Each structure stands twice: as C-alpha cells, then as structure tokens.
Amino acid sequence: MGSILWVPLAFLISGIWLYVLSINLPEHTGSDRSALKFPRNFDDLTALASLLKDYKSDNMQYVMLLFCSAYLFKQTFAIPGSFFMVRGALFGTWRAFPLASLLTACGATCCYLLSQFFGKSYIEKFFPEKVQFMQKKVTDNMDSLFFFLLFLRLFPMSPNWFLNMASPILDVPVHLFFLSVLIGLMPYNFICVQTGSMLSEITSLDGIFTKETTLKLFGIATVALLPGLLINKLKEGRLKTN
Template sequence: MAKKRREISETDGLSPVETDVKSGDRDSKLLKEAQHSIGGSTRMSLLILASIFACSAFVMYLVYRNFPELSDDEMQKIKIPKDMDDAKALGTVLSKYKDTFYTQVLVAYFATYIFLQTFAIPGSIFLSILSGYLYPFPLALFLVCLCSGLGASFCYMLSYLVGRPVVYKYLTERAQKWSQQVDKHRDHLINYIIFLRITPFLPNWFINITSPVINVPLGVFFVGTFLGVAPPSFVAINAGTTLYKLTTAGEAVSWNSLAVLGILAVLSILPVCFQKKLQQKLE
C-alpha cells in the first residue's frame, strides 16, 4: 500500500501526457532491468556450460590415455569423423585393435558417442555407421540406441540446469510452438517422441534442449529416444557393414530405407489415432 501511495504521489499534479511519460519511463526501466537480468543469467549459464564441457573433455582425454599405444599415422586418424573418409580411417585403426583391446575400444566408442550427443556436436551419424562395421548387428543396435538415449538425456539435464535462459533468449518462439504441440500429445507422449525421432520434422538438438523447458518428463524422454532412434540406427548400422563402399553419409540412406522409416513413423503414431477414434465413439 505504501508503494502504491508513493506511485500515486509521483503522478499527482501532472497532466495526462506527463503521467503517461512518467509511466512509460518506469516500464522502460523495468524492461531494461528484466533484459539485464536475463542477459546476466545467460552469461552465467554459458560459463557453467563451458566448465562442464571442459570437465567432460578432460574425462575424454583420460579415456584415450588408456588406449593402446598408437603410431603417429594412427594417432592422426583418431579423431571425431567429419565425413566418410574420416570414418573409414577411424574404422581402420579401431578394427585393428578391437579384438586385442576390446574393452578399451568399446569404452572409447561409448564415451565419444555420449560426449557428442550431450553437447550436440555433429559426428554421431558416422559413429552409428562405424558401429555396424566394428560389432555384430544386435550389439551395434543396442549400443547406438543406449548411447543416443543417454547422451540425449544428459543434454536434457544440462538444459534443465543451465539452458533455460538460453532457450528463453534465442529459441522462445520455436519453443512456444513446440510446447503447444506437446500439450496436444500429453496423453501419448512416448509415441510422439518416437515419431519425432524417426522423422526429420524437428532437429534432435532442438528436442534435447527444449524438452525440459516445456516439461517433457525425463523418463518419457529417455524411453521415447531409445526406441525412436532404433529405426534410423538400423539403416546406418546396416550401411556400416559395407563401410568401405560408401563415399558419403547420404549413401547410407536409400529410397527403400526411407520407405521403411516412413512406415515405422506411421506405425508409431497409429495407436494414438486408434485411441482418439475409440474415445470419440465411446463419447
């Protein structure tokens, strides 16, 4: 009440125009303070994120320190693949040591895949293809699905801890639109997440970052991701069995595989459609 009386007293004796100017100045000041607060939160979030990234990179360094001793030529090939040539070179080195140092190679692959997924770094598609070359198909599929699920969940948790100011500042409009879609599918959210993972309608990094902001439960997020990445991973892993015949990542996807992915995407959403029709009939 005292604050309100002070505000009234500040405008007493002023003309309507002067009162509007006074109120406008106050609103502008509040807006600037809010923007400054968001900017400060964004800077702090980015600082925390950079610290977490540095710690994770150090863990990756320790993982590769435990790797078998490599020649200088082999060391140059141990890097995150950016194209199919890098993937082939990496596959040559890993296949050479996979049988003798099975655990070290597996841990290095597992850690690298999760690291890329956690920080939304491109390159995991080449690791998916590479898994089909290195491991039996069932193990490769489980490994890729698990790494994708865990990595995406870690990215989710990072966004939950420090990513909200970044989303509010840079992705507000897109996040609001997706939030409206999620609200429409709350009753069958797992099917919706599976559908999104199979189809290219939304980038995976966007789904990972915005899901905690729009209140997608972590358990639903992990299960939907684990199951949803299986069909695309099936295609990539199958292509990995003929790794050295590929020249680009695009060759891993044929028209037949696209048709299969389309069918699986439709199947993932069919239970939802049947449920809605059943509810309409019962009503």
C-alpha cells in the same frame, strides 16, 4: 537453476577425458594413431574404423570405453558428424544397434539434464517462438504424451538437438523422454549402423552406387520406416499435430 558457465566446464572436462583416453591407447604394432579423431569425410571414417578394429582384437574393453565416451560426448553436446557410422563398422549390426540405441538415449538425456539445470532460461530467450509452438503441441497431446514424443522423433517438427534441450521447458518427464528417444530413434540408428557396416566393406565412394549396395540401402530404409508408419496411423486417431 545453475549458471550457464557449468555447460562449457562440463564440455571441457569431457574433452579432457577423451584426450586422456586417446593418448593412452595401448600399443599396437602397425597401427596409425593419427586416424584417432572424429571423422570429417569418408576416408577419415574408414581409417578410424580400421584403427579401432585392429585395437579391438586385443583391447576390446578399452575400445568400448573409448567408443562409448566419444559417442556420449557427441550426443550430450549435440555435435554433428559422421562418427555414428563407425559403430556398425566396428561392432557389426546386431551388436552395434542396441548399443547405439542405448547410447543415443543416454546422451540425449544428458543433454536434457544440462538444459534443465543450466540452460532453460537461455533456450526460452533465444528460441521463444519454437518453445511456444512446441508447448502448445505438448499441451494438446497431454493425454497421449508418450506417443506424441515418439511421433516427434519419427517425424520431427524440430531438430532432435532442439527437442533434447527444450523438453525440460515443456515439462516432459525425464523417464518418458528417455524411452521416447530409445524407441523413437531406433529406425534412424538401425539405418546408420547397417549403413556403417556396409560402408566398412567399401574401399571408395564409387562402391556406394553399385546396384547391390543401392538395393541393400533401399531394403534398410524400408524396414526402418515401418515403425513410423505405425505411429503415423496412430496419429490419425489420437494425436493432434496439425
């Protein structure tokens, strides 16, 4: 296993890459480049979505590169934030949904690989009880491991960032890990993308609480819960999660 110092080095290189992309954004009349940052609130989110929409009309490839790089950066290093909602506002639901699902799986797999090569001993050192708990669950469900991994994403026993980092320690094969994230987080990604698409049309937070918006959000959540109900039904007969 390599030194843990490779992780901050990878973080630094990735951050420099994003900075280079941001300062070389093509010129666009009337655009406010100060909005080009990870959003911390609703106003930042709408400003960033508006900026990228303006650039997208003439610089689609560059905006796609910038968006994918930022998304993978946040997923790889488990950085929280509301940036995920920009995808729906920027590309629309049916383009953003498969893109977000793929980028989520790729970013999580990068996190998995960083942990596998540079961080396994540290995860075991700082989270021994969680690792032991998850190891027992994986061992108990080895005969239906893929369905158990899906269950963990739909009904997490631990945060997703911890599952990403701990999976190499649990001897979860990388191909099963990738597929379980791709499929298991589809409901979550669908909710975020569709919500982001809706929020891009709202000018203030007061617009979220209208009857029409509330009904739409309820419908989105209902559709997204269907895969979870299916896996939960499967759990009753095949998975050991108690």
